[in-house]
Amino acid sequence: MTKILAFAGSTRKGSFNQAIMKVAAEGAREAGAEVTVIDLADYQMPLFNEDEEAEFGTPEKAQAFKELLMSHDGFLIASPEYNSSYPALLKNAIDWASRMSEGEKPLEAYRGKVAGIMAASAGGLGGMRVLVVLRMLLENLGTMVIPNQKAIAKVNTLMNDDGDISDEKTIKQLKNLGKETAEMAAKLS
Numbered sequence: 001m002t003k004i005l006a007f008a009g010s011t012r013k014g015s016f017n018q019a020i021m022k023v024a025a026e027g028a029r030e031a032g033a034e035v036t037v038i039d040l041a042d043y044q045m046p047l048f049n050e051d052e053e054a055e056f057g058t059p060e061k062a063q064a065f066k067e068l069l070m071s072h073d074g075f076l077i078a079s080p081e082y083n084s085s086y087p088a089l090l091k092n093a094i095d096w097a098s099r100m101s102e103g104e105k106p107l108e109a110y111r112g113k114v115a116g117i118m119a120a121s122a123g124g125l126g127g128m129r130v131l132v133v134l135r136m137l138l139e140n141l142g143t144m145v146i147p148n149q150k151a152i153a154k155v156n157t158l159m160n161d162d163g164d165i166s167d168e169k170t171i172k173q174l175k176n177l178g179k180e181t182a183e184m185a186a187k188l189s
Contacts, residue, residue, distance in 0.1 A: 002033040002186040004178075005068055006076040009090030011041035014163050016120040016155045017078035017127075020174055023165050024076045024118060024150075027178025033185070035076075035178075038068065040093055047088075048095045062096035069097050069109035074185030075143070076178055078118045081130035086137070098141060111142035114188055116181030118150040118174065126153030144188070148180050 006025040008017040018039070025035045045062040046052065058066075069075070079086045097109045105111070115138050119127025128151035135145045150173055152158065158167035165171055 002074070002182055002189060003072040004028045004033045004035045004074050004076055004182055004185060005072040006035055006037045007040055007078075009040070009077070009079040009087050011039060011089065015080075016122070016152075016159075017080050017118075019159065019163055019165055020118055020120045020150070020152055020155065020170075021076055021078035023171055023174040024078070024116060024178035024181070027175030028076060028182040029178075030175065031179040031182040033182035036068065036072065040065075040089055043093065045092060045096050048092055048099075053099065058096065058099060058101060062093075062099075063101070065093055066097035066099075066101075066109050069113075070104075072113070073189040074114035074116070074181050076116045076118075076181055077134065077138075078120065079127065079130050079134055081119055081121060081125075081127035084129040085133050086130050091137075094137065094141070107142050110138070112188065113143045114181060114185040115143050115145045116148070116177045117145055118152070118177060120152040120155040122154060122156040124153050126151035126155065144184070146177075146180055146184055148177055150174060150177050
């Protein structure tokens with residue numbers, strides 16, 4: 001069974017990006033994938049510093065996150081847009097997981113994997129600019145990012161009082177992103 005890891009680059013309570021990621025994850029499940037949804041708040045890591053890595057090794061939470069990436073065929077990643085790019089939280093997690101431990105191949109957590117990417121914001125562009133740099137980062141690490149990506153603008157108007165996406169058109173688009181990611185990961189694994 002194809003395994004998809006889903007996470008957002010935001011740990012904020014009521015995160016728009018966690019909300020859209022969960023809908024995309026549901027689409028991947030409906031397509032037959034086994035989906036693991038995580039919160040990066042459960043994987044707190046120090047800022048990457050090569051000197052500290054050399055002295056202390058890979059932090060336990062960073063290693064656990066990397067092992068999750070390695071054990072999955074693909075990823076669903078939702079990222080907020082901070083100043084036209086991804087947040088430090090997401091970049092730091094990606095950086096730690098890119099480090100090669102003894103017995104691993106270079107970039108083993110990323111090479112040959114598939115990713116579906118998305119962003120959401122209350123603004124009119126929906127985080128569109130972050131998708132460009134996130135795609136570039138992931139592809140440079142050896143992950144194939146599917147062509148379909150979603151920037152959900154004015155997402156706060158598409159949610160119910162519980163903070164879940166309630167707009168049917170948006171739900172359909174996000175589920176389709178999850179489905180396409182799962183299908184492509186199945187083809188490549």
